[in-house]
Amino acid sequence: MTPANPAPAAAKLLSTIEPAPTTLRGLTRQLGPGLILSAIIVGAGELIVTPKLGAEVGFRLLWFIILGCLVKVFVQIELGRYAVTRGRTTLEALNTLPGPRLIVSWVMWIWLAMYLCLVPQVAGIVGGVATALKLGGAAIPVGWLAVLVGASTAALLVVGRYRLVESFSTVLVGAFTVTTLVAVVALQFTPYAVTGEQLASGLSFHLPANLATAFGAFGLIGVGASELIYYPYWCLEKGYARKIGPDDGTPEWRARAAAWLRVMRVDAWLCFTVYTITTIAFYLLGAAILHAKQLQVEDSKMIETLSFMYLDAFGGWSLWVFAIGAIAVLYSTVFGGTASNARLLADSLAVFRLKTYRDAEHRVRWVKISAVILAVAFTSIFLLVGNPVSLVFLGAVAQGMMLPFLAGAALYFHFTSPHRELRARPFSLAGLIVAAVAMTALGGYQVIAALTR
Template sequence: MLKDPYQYHPEDVAEPPIGFWNILRRIGPGMILAASIVGSGELIATTTLGAEVGFAALWIIVISCLIKPAVQAELGRYSIATGQTGLAGLNEVPGPRWKVNWIVWGWVVMVAMTRFQIGAMFGGVALTMHAIVPAISITAWIFILLAITLALLLGGGYERIEGLATLKVCLFTMLTLLCAILLTRRSDIFHWSEVWQGFEFQLPGSGLATAVAVFGITGVGASELFMYPYWCVEKGYARYTGPRDGTPAWKHRAHGWLRVMNVDILATMVIYTVATAAFYLLGAGILHKLHLVPKSNETISVLSRMYTETLGEWALPLFYIGAIATLYGTIFAATAADSRVSADLCRLMGAFQSEDYAARIRYRNGFVWVLTIVPVILVLIFQEPVAMVKAGGVAQALMLPVISIGALYLHRKKMPEAAKAGPLMSLSLWIATITIVAAIGYYAIRTFLG
């Protein structure tokens, strides 16, 4: 019988690791998140923004990656300290509700829109596979990928997902970073003075919609913020801490496992920030100079120029391998997480009891089917990967202020006193929330006023 990771088990209570290397061995949830993050947002949306506006929006990329982990940490902190899922915590925020509250319904709308992103990734991987094996049509590749995804995810546990996610992140991040380093040695097309101009905090007028989409999905996007507490629970951080009894032993374990979570967040933030910046530099330094912007069925062939222009034509197969790993890894990681949150939504609406893990798995597997088939239908209908990624990115961006305010509410009203963040982390959460609300509010007002 499978052990329910969402329930406390006395035998799971464990002392937190001591020492940096021991802590590093216990990270993992962030790697799954990084696998989801380093995907369509970086390979398609970030490079498209660089292709459209050059280096002007580099500051948006960096801020996007650096400020959201404060919100991520607070949501993870809540789950570890209380044993509750992230959606259950946000469901406690006051406001309109029908069975669940307005934030949870907002998540439902956002997930529906992010199916466009996942569909774009199915299309991107299929385009790449068709370039490698032209005898199989793009449509056929899409259905092959659908079958592979269902086979991997149905009944798949945390360990399988973490292992594949880690492999994916390491594979393409290192390759893209190498290309970005080689780009900086191309004095004919790259100048550091252009990079510094990217931190003049100017808004790229013609690329504003893309910039907001990129802000929504680079770094930790709204989808990943909802996902992270679930991976912390399934990794075991909450179970290792044990049920909250207020004893000194519990406080010691809670602070120890929260420290592990913070290292997990910091390590993966470094990874996806470096990867995202590398993608943007390639888009701005190569594609913008060549006046190439990814679109429709030309998306993969245009993006491949980032590699062939820096490494040479021989690097085209490497790009194909990297593109497949990046895009498919995100399909895999995002669908695995969204199916878990969707099942938890059903629990909150009364479909099954918290302790009924068999029912949770049935609902999770049911949503795996829905969350993979719907994107396939969308990409077959629209066949426009860049526009589909932007649509999902804007939906995530609009949800960012909501989840940030929700995290702030949990921080102030629902967090156990013994597990509350220190002054520096609290200040970071306030700064992140204010920045996100201001940025997305500015975009909404500017869009509304035309």
């Protein structure tokens, strides 16, 4: 993460410059930010919002789910490109956007409003983990389980840094991906087997009469607004920017930057592959089982209702399989989301001029303090409010409203990049423009819906 003082940051960059890997083994060792992001992504959106959408509309919005996963990856890559070539965090980047300023850029105030809505969203997911633990046989009340979830998250993040987050996220990604894919395969041997006709109907363009859940899902599935903001932080902590070095305008720097940007793009597309496959799997389970049974994913019976996706695929013995999968999916989001939001909180204190960090270690100490503060906040909100689905959807709506501004920022960074040869290629630029249009449409709908309620 970029220290507040630019001089030490430049010295650190110079001391760690290295060429990008040229072998598959070397490339694999440099991947990681995308796995952390996958662990965060495949949580509230995939286990809660996506099956809820499938339960409501059946297969007919499968195309919408795929589009929601695909278009936002181009914005993710562009924000990552800016971070690793400039050595700036996302908030520092957003603070450079033109327009009115009140201490910080106008976009930062919009971000702050979204960030405050992420706290209850993660609180809802904490409740989901606690309920899944209870379903799996835990003998203590859900409230105390929520406290244990929050406390364990804070403890792990205080003890570890980037390597712990990456390693733990990788394990959780593997756990929930395997359990979900096995459930989809098992589904084909039940009366709820997915047919080619159902898949074809899901790939035909049409929208439901009630767009609220669909657009809420679009804001959360795949790379949501929060994950788009998180990704550059993890790229910086992985060391991509340090290994490129500060921009000295030389051909060697440009060649090195281009090589490390290829590594970052592989990381981002790996992330896309993992969360898209898992998202589609959850949607198919919701559409095939929950929609057929006319079950709705609501606050009071959220985990119990979702468990039918596994019970009808595997049989009654599979309840513990669902519990393990649900715990892995949801806890990965709590863990990775808390780690990411702690970095944002610490960074925002500097961007809003509330704190100055002496060095990188001082900033790391405040990241740990922020992780504890957020864990306490997440847990307290769930204990006071409950209603996990409603809490998650509050965050989904806020993220949907933030998406147009992030897409606009990505386009601005692309066209103002001083190095034309490092900009996105025509295909990626086209994807970025499509993403900006789709995200703007989503944000406009969210605003209109909020004003007309």
